[in-house]
Amino acid sequence: MNIGDVSTRTGLPAKTIRYYEDIGLVTPDRAGNGYRRFSPAHVHKLRFLARARSLGFSIEECRDLLALWEDRARASADVRAIANQHLDRIEAKITELQEMRDTLAGLVRACHGDDRPDCPILRDLEGGTPKAG
Amino acid sequence: MNIGDVSTRTGLPAKTIRYYEDIGLVTPDRAGNGYRRFSPAHVHKLRFLARARSLGFSIEECRDLLALWEDRARASADVRAIANQHLDRIEAKITELQEMRDTLAGLVRACHGDDRPDCPILRDLEGGTPKAG
DNA sequence: CTTGACCTTCCCGTGACTGGAACCCTTATG
DNA sequence: CATAAGGGTTCCAGTCACGGGAAGGTCAAG
Numbered sequence: 001m002n003i004g005d006v007s008t009r010t011g012l013p014a015k016t017i018r019y020y021e022d023i024g025l026v027t028p029d030r031a032g033n034g035y036r037r038f039s040p041a042h043v044h045k046l047r048f049l050a051r052a053r054s055l056g057f058s059i060e061e062c063r064d065l066l067a068l069w070e071d072r073a074r075a076s077a078d079v080r081a082i083a084n085q086h087l088d089r090i091e092a093k094i095t096e097l098q099e100m101r102d103t104l105a106g107l108v109r110a111c112h113g114d115d116r117p118d119c120p121i122l123r124d125l126e127g128g129t130p131k132a133g
Numbered sequence: 134m135n136i137g138d139v140s141t142r143t144g145l146p147a148k149t150i151r152y153y154e155d156i157g158l159v160t161p162d163r164a165g166n167g168y169r170r171f172s173p174a175h176v177h178k179l180r181f182l183a184r185a186r187s188l189g190f191s192i193e194e195c196r197d198l199l200a201l202w203e204d205r206a207r208a209s210a211d212v213r214a215i216a217n218q219h220l221d222r223i224e225a226k227i228t229e230l231q232e233m234r235d236t237l238a239g240l241v242r243a244c245h246g247d248d249r250p251d252c253p254i255l256r257d258l259e260g261g262t263p264k265a266g
Numbered sequence: 267c268t269t270g271a272c273c274t275t276c277c278c279g280t281g282a283c284t285g286g287a288a289c290c291c292t293t294a295t296g
Numbered sequence: 297c298a299t300a301a302g303g304g305t306t307c308c309a310g311t312c313a314c315g316g317g318a319a320g321g322t323c324a325a326g
Contacts (some may be wrong), residue, residue: 004272008185014273019314033322035273044260051258056233058312070254076252083237083254090234094227100189101223104216119209122202123217125184127177130162137303147304152283166291168304192282267326273299273320281313296298 001038009045017046025063046126056087134171136161143179150179158196189220199250 007014020026021036026045028036038046048069052062061082068074068082111121140147144201153159154169160176161169171179181202185195194215201207243253 001223002273013315014193016313018274023313026152034275035322036194046231046277047260048258049166053260053313056230065255065258068166068252069259072250074250075248076146076244076250076253076254077246077248079252082240083241083244087234089243090230090237090303094230094234097223097227098188101220101227104220108213108216108220111209113210113215115208115210117205117207117209119212121209121212122198125181125188125198126202127180132235135304146284148284150280151305156282166304167293167306186282270324271326272321272323274319276318278318279316279317280314281312285308285310287308288306290303292303294298296307 001043003036003038006038006043006046008044010050011120012046012050020046020049023059025059025066055086055089059083061086134176135172136169139171139176139179142176143183145179145183153179153182154193158192158199181196188219189223190215194219 001009003014003017005102006012006017009054010017012020016059017026020038023069026042028038047068048066049062053059057065064082065079068079087088090107107121107124112118134142136147136150137146139150143150150159154219159175159182161171161175164170178199181199184194185198186192189200195216198212201212226227240254240257245251251259259264
């Protein structure tokens with residue numbers, strides 16, 4: 001199978017698939033004309049990667065997950081540890097973004113948003129005068 | 134004031150302050166020995182930047198906000214538009230992360246996490262067999 | 267024989283910095 | 297006077313996970 005087919009089958013751009021080869025995540029064969037040739041197993045692997053990436057795992061985590069996936073003697077605890085770590089990072093990021101959102105939403109609410117120059121948003125950015133009174 | 138003092142006063146690393154000069158966000162004076170010299174106004178501006186960045190505004194948004202901040206005739210609506218747009222992006226990101234979190238949390242819960250190889254997390258990544266039965 | 271859709275490699279750009287090398291300026295101390 | 301410490305300076309490279317685009321090879325159809 002050529003890279004274009006693999007791309008449609010996995011949803012990954014061809015560029016991304018080449019990149020994954022570059023960094024050693026997949027190693028397709030080569031046809032006589034130099035074209036990459038992918039087996040169903042390669043496609044399966046790339047789908048695994050696409051799914052893991054869509055869940056926000058980093059490339060290095062994907063590499064680890066792939067290794068575990070291909071290790072028939074792996075311990076599920078190892079997989080869960082990676083997932084849990086990632087989960088913690090996601091939770092932290094969510095909290096951080098929620099704080100940003102709350103602050104910003106408050107400022108946007110406080111701003112009348114017309115053609116006058118007075119603006120609580122800028123006042124906050126300027127010096128943390130969070131609307132006195 | 135030298136860059137080190139500005140760094141402590143604003144909480145921004147010196148490297149970042151130099152970077153902000155590079156991209157034209159601040160333009161400190163220069164002393165005879167080539168050192169950057171910052172006025173209180175520069176520090177104020179950098180604090181503005183630090184606060185805006187901490188709220189997740191991109192550098193380009195910061196540039197726009199700075200321009201509005203320094204335009205005494207600005208309309209608060211313009212500021213609010215930028216903030217609102219940013220708010221939407223934050224909301225979208227939060228939703229995306231929450232979906233990731235929910236999926237991952239489900240998988241982690243389903244994984245017994247011991248030394249056996251059987252693992253629902255890998256099963257999901259492998260092919261979307263989301264635990265049949 | 268040409269067209270057009272594929273494929274290849276290669277290099278640059280992204281955002282917002284961070285690390286590090288190699289060097290200059292200033293002050294204090296032996 | 298040498299030197300060491302602790303500022304500062306420039307410039308280059310790396311991060312992460314690709315994406316854009318150039319320059320060119322390959323293949324099936326008309």
